[in-house]
Amino acid sequence: MLKHLRKKTIIILLTVFIVVSGIFGLPIIYSLSDHLSATTRVDANILIVEGWLPPYAIEMAYHEFMNKGYNQIITTGIGLISHEYxxxxxxxxxxxxxxxxxxxxxxxxxxxxxxxxxxxxxxxxxxxxxxxxxxxxxxxxxxxxxxxxxxxxxxxxxxxxxxxxxxxxxxxxxxxxxxxxxxxxxxxxxxxxxxxxxxxxxxxGTLDGTRRITNNFASYAELARNRLISLGIDSSIIKAIESKRVKINKTLTSALAFRDWLKTTDLKVKGINIVSMGTHARRTWMTYNKILDKKYDIGVISLPDYNAHTPRSYKVLKTIRETIRIVYYWFILIPY
Known part of the structure; x- marks a missing residue:
């Protein structure tokens, strides 16, 4: 009898803990998600587009470039592996x-x-x-x-x-x-x-060749560049900066490749806006700001993550994962 009562008490306490966590924890997580996904533009002449973005986001980046008076568009991304889909x-x-x-x-x-x-x-x-x-x-x-x-x-x-x-x-x-x-x-x-x-x-769209992409790319940077060219941007003002293929720290690797390229060009930088997506945007902004040693005004444009419209658990888990990654990046960026 005592054992049964103890078990019932534990179940009740766990239930109360879960309910209370939901009541007080979810608003904090949603507020954090909004913070990580915030867009903050600066007056810029360079637009960086992360190459891993899905095509609908690349199309949004195209409209950003065409409507905001940028001079140069940069696509970044690691090298592809042959078995990817x-x-x-x-x-x-x-x-x-x-x-x-x-x-x-x-x-x-x-x-x-x-x-x-x-x-x-x-x-x-x-x-x-x-x-x-x-x-x-x-x-x-x-x-x-x-x-x-x-x-x-x-x-x-x-x-x-x-x-x-x-x-x-x-x-x-x-x-x-x-x-x-x-x-x-x-x-x-x-x-x-x-x-x-x-x-x-x-x-x-239709089989007419007007928006045809040749899949001869070897990196996400080249893939994004091809897609932007297919939308109508002049190829001479799009630069694909490929970074080495890595399994972790992909954002850091892309930022380092951009920094190294920037040292070799005579491009005048007034400001930089980076196109990212969802909660990943804050980590992207933090990484580039640190790697470029705060030499330039850097903004971030967070495009909608349509997967966030799936069950509420997706948004919660995505926010928690991204928060952990930001803490991790904060430590690995200390030497830079």
């Missing part, structure tokens, strides 16, 4: 061009063509895509959140194929989050592998 973030076509010299039928009458992909969201909010071989629709799929291959059968001579296209057809943003499709590459007959890097183009 390509984010198809807007309706359009990811077009693969198989190298014909690598194609061989080997007396196979029916070929198996696979697309390695996954969806950012699952269930009714999952990404959908079509597969075309040249101009022929050969498959329609709903992607899962789990990485896997989606296959179609095709009868014909491989050497006659000009292109294999994956069409993303249901892009959307809402309370459910940001619906994106991720693609790694194509495999033919389980032998011929065609990765997206250096073998594909992304035609945003």
């Amino acid at each position: 390509y984010m198809v973030a807007m309706n359009g076509y990811l077009i693969f061009y198989p190298q014909r010299e690598n194609l061989s039928d080997n007396n196979i009458s029916v070929h198996k063509i696979e697309v390695d992909a996954f969806s950012e969201l699952g269930g009714e909010n999952a990404s959908r895509f079509n597969i075309f071989i040249d101009d022929s629709l050969v498959g329609n799929f709903q992607a899962e959140k789990k990485k896997r291959k989606y296959s179609v059968s095709w009868k014909g001579n491989l050497t006659t194929i000009d292109s294999i296209m994956v069409q993303f057809i249901n892009d959307g943003i809402g309370e459910y989050g940001d619906r994106n499709l991720y693609i790694k590459g194509i495999t033919i007959d389980q032998k011929i592998k065609i990765p997206y890097q250096k073998n594909s183009e992304y035609d945003i």
Whole structure:
């Protein structure tokens, strides 16, 4: 009886603790989230765009550059690793061009063509895509959140194929989050592998080439630069500054690469605004301010993180994680 009463008391106390923590803790976390996500512009002639930003954010950065009178736009980001997936973030076509010299039928009458992909969201909010071989629709799929291959059968001579296209057809943003499709590459007959890097183009919207990005980039900096050029910015005023590939301290690594580049240029700096996203913005501003030794006026533009519209727990966890990272960065920035 006493043991049962003690157990019941512990459960009641834990319940009270959770409720009280929610009542007093959540307002603090939400206030902290607003602080970390605050936008503070300065009078600037240089706009830095973090290359990891999703395409909708890159498009917002484009409008910022066009409307605010900047002279130079800089994209930053670490080098890519070959096994990463390509984010198809807007309706359009990811077009693969198989190298014909690598194609061989080997007396196979029916070929198996696979697309390695996954969806950012699952269930009714999952990404959908079509597969075309040249101009022929050969498959329609709903992607899962789990990485896997989606296959179609095709009868014909491989050497006659000009292109294999994956069409993303249901892009959307809402309370459910940001619906994106991720693609790694194509495999033919389980032998011929065609990765997206250096073998594909992304035609945003309709298949007309007006907003086509060639995927020949080797870093997030180059990826962002390509996307900004596709939106209409003159390539001569966009500089991609690639930093070394690292698993941690990516923001610091990008800031150091920008500082080193700045030492080699005769660009006159009036001020710098940095385009970031969500709660990450404060850490970006703190890092660049420290690395550049407060020599310049530096502002930050925090774009909306549409994943924050997903369940409340996402915003709470994201804020807590980012707060921990800021404390960590405060220590690692001491030597600079």
